[in-house]
Amino acid sequence: MVFCHLGQHFQFLIPNFESLIKKPLTNKEIKALISLLDDEDPEVVAHVHRKIVELGDTITPFLEEAWEESLDPEHQKKLEDLIHDLQYGSLAQRLKQWKEEGAQDLLKGMWLVSTYQYPDVTLQQLKQTLAELYYEAWVNVRPEMHPYDQVKSLNHVLFKLHHFSANTKNFHAPANSMINQVLESKRGNPLTLCVIYMILAQKLGLPIYGVNLPNLFILTFKSEVIPQFYINVYNRGLILSKGDIDNYLLQLNLNPVDIFYEPCAPIDIVRRALRNLSLSYEKLNDPEKATEIEKLIDILADETSNQVPPAQEEDGFGDEDEDGYDHDDEEDL
Numbered sequence: 001m002v003f004c005h006l007g008q009h010f011q012f013l014i015p016n017f018e019s020l021i022k023k024p025l026t027n028k029e030i031k032a033l034i035s036l037l038d039d040e041d042p043e044v045v046a047h048v049h050r051k052i053v054e055l056g057d058t059i060t061p062f063l064e065e066a067w068e069e070s071l072d073p074e075h076q077k078k079l080e081d082l083i084h085d086l087q088y089g090s091l092a093q094r095l096k097q098w099k100e101e102g103a104q105d106l107l108k109g110m111w112l113v114s115t116y117q118y119p120d121v122t123l124q125q126l127k128q129t130l131a132e133l134y135y136e137a138w139v140n141v142r143p144e145m146h147p148y149d150q151v152k153s154l155n156h157v158l159f160k161l162h163h164f165s166a167n168t169k170n171f172h173a174p175a176n177s178m179i180n181q182v183l184e185s186k187r188g189n190p191l192t193l194c195v196i197y198m199i200l201a202q203k204l205g206l207p208i209y210g211v212n213l214p215n216l217f218i219l220t221f222k223s224e225v226i227p228q229f230y231i232n233v234y235n236r237g238l239i240l241s242k243g244d245i246d247n248y249l250l251q252l253n254l255n256p257v258d259i260f261y262e263p264c265a266p267i268d269i270v271r272r273a274l275r276n277l278s279l280s281y282e283k284l285n286d287p288e289k290a291t292e293i294e295k296l297i298d299i300l301a302d303e304t305s306n307q308v309p310p311a312q313e314e315d316g317f318g319d320e321d322e323d324g325y326d327h328d329d330e331e332d333l
Contacts, residue, residue, distance in 0.1 A: 025055070035066075036048045037049070056090070057090040060087065063083050087115075088116070091112060091115055091116055092299060099299065103270070106199065106270070109273075110192070113270060114126075116296070118180055125180070126179060126180060130200065136162075137154055137204060140156060140157050147221055147226050150206060151221065154204075165186065165187060165236070166189070167187035172283040174280045175188075176188050177189060177276045178192070178277075189234075190233060194217050194234075195210070197219060197233045208221050209264070210263060210268075211230065212264040212268055213245065217234075218240070228242065230245060245261060267300055271297055271300045278297065
Protein backbone atom coordinates (compact mmCIF):
# COMPACT_ATOMS: atom_id res chain seq x y z
CA MET A 1 0.00 0.00 0.00
CA VAL A 2 2.86 2.35 0.85
CA PHE A 3 4.50 1.72 -2.53
CA CYS A 4 1.24 2.40 -4.34
CA HIS A 5 0.83 5.62 -2.42
CA LEU A 6 4.41 6.68 -3.23
CA GLY A 7 3.98 5.70 -6.86
CA GLN A 8 0.91 7.86 -7.14
CA HIS A 9 2.72 10.72 -5.44
CA PHE A 10 5.67 10.42 -7.84
CA GLN A 11 3.37 10.19 -10.85
CA PHE A 12 1.88 13.49 -9.85
CA LEU A 13 5.32 15.07 -9.61
CA ILE A 14 7.08 13.21 -12.46
CA PRO A 15 5.09 12.04 -15.50
CA ASN A 16 5.29 8.29 -16.26
CA PHE A 17 6.98 7.53 -12.94
CA GLU A 18 6.30 3.80 -13.16
CA SER A 19 8.25 3.62 -16.41
CA LEU A 20 11.16 5.54 -14.86
CA ILE A 21 11.92 2.78 -12.37
CA LYS A 22 12.12 0.22 -15.18
CA LYS A 23 14.33 1.98 -17.71
CA PRO A 24 17.45 4.20 -17.78
CA LEU A 25 16.67 7.75 -16.78
CA THR A 26 17.34 10.81 -18.90
CA ASN A 27 19.25 13.72 -17.40
CA LYS A 28 16.00 15.63 -17.01
CA GLU A 29 14.36 12.71 -15.19
CA ILE A 30 17.36 12.30 -12.88
CA LYS A 31 17.18 15.96 -11.91
CA ALA A 32 13.45 15.64 -11.29
CA LEU A 33 14.07 12.61 -9.09
CA ILE A 34 16.75 14.44 -7.09
CA SER A 35 14.36 17.36 -6.56
CA LEU A 36 12.10 15.00 -4.59
CA LEU A 37 14.73 14.72 -1.88
CA ASP A 38 13.32 18.04 -0.68
CA ASP A 39 9.80 16.64 -0.39
CA GLU A 40 7.97 17.15 2.89
CA ASP A 41 6.87 13.49 3.04
CA PRO A 42 9.59 11.40 4.78
CA GLU A 43 8.38 8.26 2.99
CA VAL A 44 8.87 9.93 -0.36
CA VAL A 45 12.37 11.07 0.59
CA ALA A 46 13.30 7.60 1.84
CA HIS A 47 12.07 5.94 -1.33
CA VAL A 48 13.85 8.43 -3.57
CA HIS A 49 17.04 7.90 -1.54
CA ARG A 50 16.85 4.14 -2.13
CA LYS A 51 16.18 4.64 -5.83
CA ILE A 52 19.17 6.94 -6.22
CA VAL A 53 21.41 4.48 -4.38
CA GLU A 54 20.26 1.80 -6.82
CA LEU A 55 21.36 4.00 -9.71
CA GLY A 56 24.91 4.01 -8.33
CA ASP A 57 27.66 6.61 -8.26
CA THR A 58 27.15 7.55 -11.91
CA ILE A 59 24.51 9.90 -10.58
CA THR A 60 26.99 11.70 -8.32
CA PRO A 61 27.68 14.60 -10.75
CA PHE A 62 23.95 15.40 -10.78
CA LEU A 63 23.87 15.40 -6.96
CA GLU A 64 26.91 17.69 -6.84
CA GLU A 65 25.23 20.06 -9.29
CA ALA A 66 22.07 20.07 -7.17
CA TRP A 67 24.20 20.83 -4.09
CA GLU A 68 25.78 23.83 -5.80
CA GLU A 69 22.40 25.16 -6.86
CA SER A 70 20.76 24.70 -3.45
CA LEU A 71 20.59 27.49 -0.90
CA ASP A 72 19.08 25.28 1.81
CA PRO A 73 21.70 23.93 4.27
CA GLU A 74 19.42 21.06 5.30
CA HIS A 75 18.90 20.01 1.68
CA GLN A 76 22.62 20.30 1.03
CA LYS A 77 23.27 18.00 4.00
CA LYS A 78 20.92 15.38 2.51
CA LEU A 79 22.79 15.60 -0.78
CA GLU A 80 26.18 15.34 0.96
CA ASP A 81 25.08 12.22 2.84
CA LEU A 82 23.73 10.67 -0.33
CA ILE A 83 26.91 11.41 -2.29
CA HIS A 84 28.95 9.82 0.48
CA ASP A 85 26.73 6.72 0.53
CA LEU A 86 27.16 6.29 -3.22
CA GLN A 87 30.92 6.80 -3.14
CA TYR A 88 31.31 4.48 -0.16
CA GLY A 89 29.27 1.77 -1.86
CA SER A 90 31.39 2.10 -4.97
CA LEU A 91 34.59 1.88 -2.91
CA ALA A 92 33.39 -1.26 -1.13
CA GLN A 93 32.60 -2.89 -4.46
CA ARG A 94 35.97 -1.96 -6.00
CA LEU A 95 37.82 -3.19 -2.91
CA LYS A 96 35.99 -6.50 -3.12
CA GLN A 97 36.86 -6.76 -6.81
CA TRP A 98 40.52 -5.97 -6.06
CA LYS A 99 40.59 -8.84 -3.59
CA GLU A 100 38.87 -11.25 -6.00
CA GLU A 101 41.40 -10.35 -8.70
CA GLY A 102 44.23 -11.52 -6.44
CA ALA A 103 45.02 -8.35 -4.48
CA GLN A 104 48.54 -8.18 -5.92
CA ASP A 105 48.58 -4.57 -7.14
CA LEU A 106 49.65 -2.75 -3.98
CA LEU A 107 49.44 0.74 -5.46
CA LYS A 108 45.88 0.11 -6.59
CA GLY A 109 44.95 -1.12 -3.12
CA MET A 110 46.46 1.95 -1.46
CA TRP A 111 44.75 4.18 -4.02
CA LEU A 112 41.42 2.63 -3.04
CA VAL A 113 42.13 3.47 0.61
CA SER A 114 42.73 7.09 -0.41
CA THR A 115 39.44 7.32 -2.31
CA TYR A 116 37.52 6.96 0.94
CA GLN A 117 38.38 10.58 1.74
CA TYR A 118 39.44 11.75 -1.73
CA PRO A 119 37.10 10.09 -4.24
CA ASP A 120 38.30 12.26 -7.12
CA VAL A 121 41.94 11.20 -6.95
CA THR A 122 42.88 8.87 -9.81
CA LEU A 123 45.26 5.95 -9.97
CA GLN A 124 46.95 7.59 -12.95
CA GLN A 125 47.76 10.68 -10.89
CA LEU A 126 49.55 8.52 -8.33
CA LYS A 127 51.44 6.66 -11.06
CA GLN A 128 52.58 9.95 -12.58
CA THR A 129 53.92 11.26 -9.28
CA LEU A 130 55.71 7.98 -8.57
CA ALA A 131 57.13 7.92 -12.11
CA GLU A 132 58.81 11.27 -11.46
CA LEU A 133 60.33 9.94 -8.24
CA TYR A 134 61.38 6.74 -9.99
CA TYR A 135 63.35 8.62 -12.63
CA GLU A 136 65.46 10.36 -9.99
CA ALA A 137 65.91 7.09 -8.12
CA TRP A 138 66.95 5.32 -11.33
CA VAL A 139 69.63 7.92 -11.93
CA ASN A 140 71.08 7.40 -8.43
CA VAL A 141 70.56 3.69 -7.76
CA ARG A 142 72.71 1.55 -10.04
CA PRO A 143 72.53 -2.27 -10.49
CA GLU A 144 76.26 -2.76 -9.88
CA MET A 145 76.09 -1.17 -6.42
CA HIS A 146 76.25 -3.20 -3.21
CA PRO A 147 72.72 -3.62 -1.74
CA TYR A 148 73.61 -1.41 1.24
CA ASP A 149 74.72 1.34 -1.14
CA GLN A 150 71.57 0.91 -3.23
CA VAL A 151 69.47 1.46 -0.11
CA LYS A 152 71.55 4.46 0.92
CA SER A 153 71.17 5.97 -2.55
CA LEU A 154 67.39 5.50 -2.48
CA ASN A 155 67.39 7.04 1.01
CA HIS A 156 69.24 10.03 -0.44
CA VAL A 157 66.60 10.56 -3.13
CA LEU A 158 63.60 10.27 -0.83
CA PHE A 159 64.85 11.82 2.39
CA LYS A 160 67.50 14.32 1.25
CA LEU A 161 66.36 15.44 -2.19
CA HIS A 162 62.58 15.18 -1.66
CA HIS A 163 62.43 15.56 2.12
CA PHE A 164 60.02 12.72 2.88
CA SER A 165 59.78 12.24 6.63
CA ALA A 166 57.70 10.96 9.53
CA ASN A 167 54.68 13.06 10.44
CA THR A 168 55.66 13.49 14.07
CA LYS A 169 53.59 16.64 14.60
CA ASN A 170 50.21 15.28 13.54
CA PHE A 171 50.28 11.59 14.35
CA HIS A 172 46.54 11.00 14.22
CA ALA A 173 45.80 12.67 10.89
CA PRO A 174 43.88 10.32 8.57
CA ALA A 175 45.96 11.76 5.72
CA ASN A 176 48.95 9.79 7.04
CA SER A 177 47.28 6.64 5.73
CA MET A 178 46.38 8.06 2.33
CA ILE A 179 49.13 7.70 -0.24
CA ASN A 180 47.99 10.65 -2.37
CA GLN A 181 48.30 12.97 0.61
CA VAL A 182 51.66 11.56 1.68
CA LEU A 183 53.03 12.01 -1.85
CA GLU A 184 51.83 15.62 -1.75
CA SER A 185 52.82 16.61 1.79
CA LYS A 186 55.82 14.23 2.01
CA ARG A 187 54.77 13.43 5.57
CA GLY A 188 53.26 10.14 6.63
CA ASN A 189 53.18 7.19 8.97
CA PRO A 190 55.60 4.24 8.76
CA LEU A 191 53.35 2.09 6.58
CA THR A 192 52.57 4.65 3.89
CA LEU A 193 56.19 5.81 3.71
CA CYS A 194 57.23 2.16 3.39
CA VAL A 195 54.75 1.60 0.57
CA ILE A 196 56.18 4.49 -1.45
CA TYR A 197 59.73 3.30 -0.76
CA MET A 198 58.89 -0.31 -1.66
CA ILE A 199 57.07 0.54 -4.90
CA LEU A 200 60.06 2.55 -6.11
CA ALA A 201 62.56 -0.10 -4.96
CA GLN A 202 60.73 -2.94 -6.70
CA LYS A 203 60.43 -0.90 -9.88
CA LEU A 204 64.22 -0.54 -9.70
CA GLY A 205 64.49 -4.32 -9.45
CA LEU A 206 65.44 -4.40 -5.77
CA PRO A 207 64.09 -7.35 -3.72
CA ILE A 208 62.54 -5.14 -1.03
CA TYR A 209 59.28 -6.16 0.66
CA GLY A 210 57.03 -5.15 3.55
CA VAL A 211 57.26 -6.78 6.96
CA ASN A 212 54.34 -6.83 9.40
CA LEU A 213 56.37 -6.03 12.49
CA PRO A 214 54.12 -5.16 15.47
CA ASN A 215 53.73 -1.44 16.15
CA LEU A 216 56.10 -0.43 13.37
CA PHE A 217 55.87 -1.41 9.70
CA ILE A 218 59.32 -1.95 8.16
CA LEU A 219 60.90 -3.31 4.97
CA THR A 220 63.28 -6.16 4.28
CA PHE A 221 65.91 -6.67 1.59
CA LYS A 222 65.75 -10.38 0.84
CA SER A 223 67.83 -12.04 -1.85
CA GLU A 224 70.27 -14.92 -2.29
CA VAL A 225 73.17 -12.54 -2.87
CA ILE A 226 73.43 -11.12 0.65
CA PRO A 227 72.09 -12.04 4.11
CA GLN A 228 68.62 -10.64 4.71
CA PHE A 229 68.50 -7.21 6.35
CA TYR A 230 65.81 -4.70 7.27
CA ILE A 231 65.04 -1.04 6.60
CA ASN A 232 63.32 1.34 9.01
CA VAL A 233 61.83 3.86 6.60
CA TYR A 234 60.26 5.80 9.47
CA ASN A 235 63.80 6.63 10.60
CA ARG A 236 65.02 7.79 7.18
CA GLY A 237 65.90 4.33 5.87
CA LEU A 238 68.04 3.13 8.77
CA ILE A 239 69.46 -0.34 8.01
CA LEU A 240 68.75 -2.98 10.65
CA SER A 241 69.94 -6.52 11.22
CA LYS A 242 67.98 -9.57 12.32
CA GLY A 243 69.50 -9.02 15.76
CA ASP A 244 67.94 -5.57 15.90
CA ILE A 245 64.52 -7.10 15.19
CA ASP A 246 65.15 -9.76 17.86
CA ASN A 247 65.89 -7.05 20.42
CA TYR A 248 62.85 -5.02 19.39
CA LEU A 249 60.53 -8.01 19.84
CA LEU A 250 62.19 -8.77 23.18
CA GLN A 251 61.38 -5.25 24.36
CA LEU A 252 57.75 -5.87 23.43
CA ASN A 253 57.77 -9.26 25.18
CA LEU A 254 56.80 -11.00 21.94
CA ASN A 255 57.90 -14.34 20.57
CA PRO A 256 60.04 -14.14 17.40
CA VAL A 257 57.57 -15.76 15.00
CA ASP A 258 58.19 -15.86 11.24
CA ILE A 259 55.63 -13.21 10.25
CA PHE A 260 57.68 -10.60 12.13
CA TYR A 261 60.69 -11.30 9.89
CA GLU A 262 59.36 -12.37 6.50
CA PRO A 263 57.67 -10.46 3.63
CA CYS A 264 53.91 -9.99 3.86
CA ALA A 265 51.35 -9.87 1.06
CA PRO A 266 49.91 -6.66 -0.46
CA ILE A 267 46.50 -7.45 1.03
CA ASP A 268 48.06 -7.49 4.52
CA ILE A 269 49.53 -4.06 3.88
CA VAL A 270 46.26 -2.57 2.65
CA ARG A 271 44.38 -4.11 5.56
CA ARG A 272 46.88 -2.57 7.97
CA ALA A 273 46.52 0.81 6.24
CA LEU A 274 42.76 0.61 6.75
CA ARG A 275 43.26 -0.35 10.38
CA ASN A 276 45.48 2.70 10.87
CA LEU A 277 42.80 4.85 9.26
CA SER A 278 40.07 3.46 11.48
CA LEU A 279 42.13 4.15 14.60
CA SER A 280 42.83 7.68 13.38
CA TYR A 281 39.12 8.38 13.13
CA GLU A 282 38.60 6.91 16.59
CA LYS A 283 41.24 9.28 17.95
CA LEU A 284 39.39 12.15 16.26
CA ASN A 285 36.10 11.06 17.86
CA ASP A 286 34.51 10.17 14.54
CA PRO A 287 32.97 6.75 15.26
CA GLU A 288 30.85 6.73 12.08
CA LYS A 289 33.88 6.89 9.82
CA ALA A 290 35.76 4.43 12.00
CA THR A 291 32.87 1.96 11.66
CA GLU A 292 32.77 2.41 7.88
CA ILE A 293 36.48 1.65 7.66
CA GLU A 294 36.03 -1.44 9.82
CA LYS A 295 33.49 -2.71 7.28
CA LEU A 296 36.06 -2.25 4.53
CA ILE A 297 38.54 -4.23 6.60
CA ASP A 298 35.96 -7.03 6.83
CA ILE A 299 35.85 -7.15 3.03
CA LEU A 300 39.55 -7.99 3.00
CA ALA A 301 39.34 -10.50 5.85
CA ASP A 302 41.30 -13.67 5.19
CA GLU A 303 42.19 -16.16 7.89
CA THR A 304 45.08 -17.55 5.85
CA SER A 305 46.95 -14.26 5.40
CA ASN A 306 49.86 -13.17 7.59
CA GLN A 307 48.00 -10.78 9.83
CA VAL A 308 49.55 -9.37 12.97
CA PRO A 309 47.70 -11.00 15.91
CA PRO A 310 44.98 -8.65 17.23
CA ALA A 311 46.56 -8.26 20.66
CA GLN A 312 49.69 -6.93 18.96
CA GLU A 313 48.16 -4.71 16.29
CA GLU A 314 47.36 -1.58 18.16
CA ASP A 315 50.23 0.75 18.34
CA GLY A 316 50.25 4.42 18.62
CA PHE A 317 52.08 7.55 18.15
CA GLY A 318 54.33 8.03 21.11
CA ASP A 319 57.79 9.47 21.43
CA GLU A 320 60.19 8.00 18.91
CA ASP A 321 63.53 6.85 20.26
CA GLU A 322 66.85 7.15 18.47
CA ASP A 323 66.23 4.00 16.44
CA GLY A 324 62.86 5.20 15.24
CA TYR A 325 60.86 2.75 17.35
CA ASP A 326 57.71 3.86 19.11
CA HIS A 327 57.45 1.92 22.32
CA ASP A 328 54.73 3.62 24.33
CA ASP A 329 51.97 3.68 21.75
CA GLU A 330 48.34 2.93 21.08
CA GLU A 331 48.00 2.93 17.30
CA ASP A 332 49.16 0.68 14.49
CA LEU A 333 51.87 2.00 12.24
